[in-house]
Amino acid sequence: MTTHLGVMILFAACVAAVFGTLLRDESSGQLRMAGRIFTALVVGAYGLGWLMYLAF
Amino acid sequence: MAQPSKPVSPSAASAAGTVRPADPTITVLAAWLMPGAGHLLVGQWRKGVIFLVVLTGMFLIGLAFGGRLFPFQLAEPLVFLAAAAEWALGLPRLLAAMIGGGRGNVVSVTYEYGNTFLIVSGLLNLLIMLDASDIARGRKGR
Numbered sequence: 472m473t474t475h476l477g478v479m480i481l482f483a484a485c486v487a488a489v490f491g492t493l494l495r496d497e498s499s500g501q502l503r504m505a506g507r508i509f510t511a512l513v514v515g516a517y518g519l520g521w522l523m524y525l526a527f
Numbered sequence: 528m529a530q531p532s533k534p535v536s537p538s539a540a541s542a543a544g545t546v547r548p549a550d551p552t553i554t555v556l557a558a559w560l561m562p563g564a565g566h567l568l569v570g571q572w573r574k575g576v577i578f579l580v581v582l583t584g585m586f587l588i589g590l591a592f593g594g595r596l597f598p599f600q601l602a603e604p605l606v607f608l609a610a611a612a613e614w615a616l617g618l619p620r621l622l623a624a625m626i627g628g629g630r631g632n633v634v635s636v637t638y639e640y641g642n643t644f645l646i647v648s649g650l651l652n653l654l655i656m657l658d659a660s661d662i663a664r665g666r667k668g669r
Binding site (some may be wrong): 473475478481482485486488489496525 | 530576577578581582584585588629636637638643644647648651654655658
């Protein structure tokens with residue numbers, strides 16, 4: 472769990488759970504919102520990582 | 528003559544729209560002391576439990592990763608801000624300091640991750656406190 476990817480996924484899951492719960496009131500909406508935030512965080516970080524790797 | 532009110536379960540009362548408005552100051556104080564406690568007070572049990580589990584979990588993960596509980600140092604603005612963010616999680620931060628946790632293992636590979644978890648858990652609790660305050664003040668639906 473102490474790999475960069477593992478910690479990033481754990482962090483993204485926690486943040487997504489809080490924002491999903493905070494921003495929506497019904498369960499299905501909360502799950503959908505959390506899923507979207509989780510995907511955006513993980514894909515965004517992965518994409519940015521690759522961009523920095525290629526650019527620098 | 529006023530009759531004593533019968534105790535009503537928060538979920539049933541919330542469904543009927545009869546939850547007594549919680550005192551905003553007490554709600555914010557409770558939300559600061561314990562993540563999710565503000566939402567529990569205003570009758571949003573499910574949200575309160577999720578916040579309690581996730582934020583306390585993040586804080587414990589931060590400590591387990593060797594993160595540091597920063598002191599208030601005015602000479603170091605970033606350390607000061609980190610300390611303020613960590614103190615946004617009242618009781619967990621206090622208890623961790625009392626049992627001597629959070630000394631910060633700088634040589635640990637997860638040290639910075641630990642700091643991130645500790646700081647972000649506090650910042651997220653600030654948002655949750657604001658949300659609980661809005662609900663208690665009637666600015667947001669229960």
